[in-house]
Amino acid sequence: MTDTAAKTLPAPPPQINVETKTFWDATAEGKLMLPRCNACQVVIWYPRLFCPECGSTDIGWFEASGKGTVYSYTINRRGQGDYRDLAYVVAYVELEEGPRVLTNIVDCDVDQVSVGQAVQVVFHPTSNGAALPRFRPA
Ligand SMILES: [Zn+2]
Secondary structure (H helix, E strand, C coil): CCEHHHCCCCCCCCCCCCCCHHHHHHHCCCCCEEEEECCCCCECCCCCCCCCCCCCCCEEEEECCCEEEEEEEEEECCCCHHHCCCCEEEEEEEECCCCEEEEEECCCEHHHCCCCCEEEEEEEECCCCCEEEEEEEC
């Protein structure tokens, strides 16, 4: 069994800007917030100040369920630096609300991850107060 829990996956602090501040502020409170266009209702990912579908700047935020499924993934067994001697999963998770987010699958045997698997968000604190949304098997 190759277990990511055997060695802790690093949690580098994200760079926060005016477009992503609402998102990262919410992660510090354990909430996964997503932007939605108030004009055409499309859920936007990644966070932006305008809608990529219709161009509107009328963007609101709502709390996502934190549920999703593994859309695609890979296992990295040859990391460097803090990732050395660590097998970890890099994945696209398709959120229940639609967006596909690049993330990690954690708290499981990396060899047991599969496409279509149900996952649930977890938050890993970083040094700047924000927390990284990652996912574990639901
Ligand atoms: Zn729109």
